[in-house]
Ligand SMILES: Nc1ncnc2c1ncn2[C@@H]1O[C@H](COP(=O)(O)OP(=O)(O)OP(=O)(O)O)[C@@H](O)[C@H]1O
């Protein structure tokens with residue numbers, strides 16, 4: 215990278231999910247909608263593509279006076295959980311981390327009604343021997359009872375977020391049915407179920423034979439509108455006596471198809487390379503991307519090496535070149551990218567989309583893209599077409615939005 219990174223500027227483009235209001239972009243309508251749903255007694259199922267900002271939005275929601283001031287809030291991230299014991303551990307941790315159990319009164323109530331909370335928060339950390347854990351296993355039902363009983367007696371109502379909720383579908387236990395029985399009984403607790411596996415979440419909440427059928431109102435999180443993101447970036451640069459061109463923001467927005475995490479990452483770098491009084495234009499954005507790709511080269515090499523067969527690697531390359539691709543089993547695509555045959559395309563797609571933290575996402579029926587846009591650019595760089603990719607940024611954005619429109623019930 216040919217420009218020097220500036221130190222100590224207090225970068226306003228924050229990477230993390232606990233973002234102070236001043237640096238939190240938009241989501242006003244979504245925040246208001248969530249407040250309305252929850253304060254009117256509804257549960258919500260919040261769905262979005264990966265890294266669009268679900269968790270950040272929910273953390274932001276917790277800070278709103280209508281929620282943070284009136285509800286006890288708990289955030290339970292179950293992404294890494296594999297079964298009921300993990301679930302209980304994460305739920306216990308959320309109890310201990312929640313602001314309302316840190317007060318004297320909250321602490322006392324927790325000690326009285328659910329004194330084992332600390333023990334459960336430490337489950338699976340190797341502090342128990344197998345025998346002790348086997349004994350605890352028989353007590354999980356009692357523990358869940360205690361957790362929900364504790365919530366039922368709080369002075370204030372509660373808001374519990376289960377982040378990456380679709381994970382419970384992979385548990386060996388029938389966790390959906392168990393949880394459903396508690397959720398429907400609660401009189402003073404509302405729930406937000408959030409996740410990025412949209413198909414899975416939709417089936418959990420929309421199919422009449424599933425325990426969570428119609429227990430929550432659906433809400434889909436979309437991209438931040440371009441004009442809003444333009445104003446946000448300009449404001450943060452200008453406030454610190456720096457400038458950014460609207461072309462540079464548009465270019466980033468299109469190239470990353472408005473994916474919040476990736477745009478914010480690039481803006482964070484662009485800000486850090488722009489001195490006081492200076493202006494970031496498209497060349498700065500390209501330098502930042504190049505620097506990012508270089509810094510993450512080893513990671514992307516490894517990611518590519520996970521695909522052992524040439525056909526699978528060709529498929530990844532095809533997706534990188536096309537950005538959003540459909541008709542992947544057509545003869546034209548197969549011969550253009552040397553993909554083998556329709557059946558090998560199908561099996562590669564299955565593998566690449568089914569992994570946890572999938573490399574490929576199906577964003578509309580039959581439309582696929584690489585999950586990580588930086589990986590897409592890294593692959594294009596490796597075959598020497600990064601500049602062409604840059605020139606096609608607006609086209610990339612348009613293509614993805616069209617693909618998203620092919621999903622029923624979407625507002626892309
Ligand atoms: N409204 C926002 N304003 C500013 N930055 C944001 C906003 N929303 C998200 N971000 C940025 O995007 C990143 C990803 O957001 P977040 O982790 O909330 O997304 P997610 O949808 O929960 O992702 P995952 O699918 O990985 O769970 C955050 O770390 C933050 O840097």
Ligand SMILES: [Mg+2]
Nearest residue numbers: 268269270377
């Ligand atoms: Mg998240």
